[in-house]
Amino acid sequence: MLSDRRPEAEALSDYERRRNEATMEDYRANLYQAELNPPPPGLLELRASVRGDQEATNRHLLGEDGAADDVHEPGLIRRP
DSSP, X not given: OOSSSSXXXXXXXXXXXXXXXXXXXXXXXXXXXXXXXXXXXXXXHHHHHHTTOHHHHHHHHHHHTTOOSSTTOTTOSOOO
16 A cells, blocks of 8 residues: 555555646647658648757756746747
């Protein structure tokens, strides 16, 4: 038992279910990319827009991991 509250098998099963639910979107996105599918619409434009701007690049990359809320804010993509 992990604690006195519930049996180990039940706790581990619940953990696995919650983990799978929390990571399924990332799993599917990684699988899509691993199959060499084209990038989602706008992704290449977004990446090009942050090229050469380290702060914007950091915000973009952190946002892909859910660590930054303002990554896709209006105006992030610089237009020539």
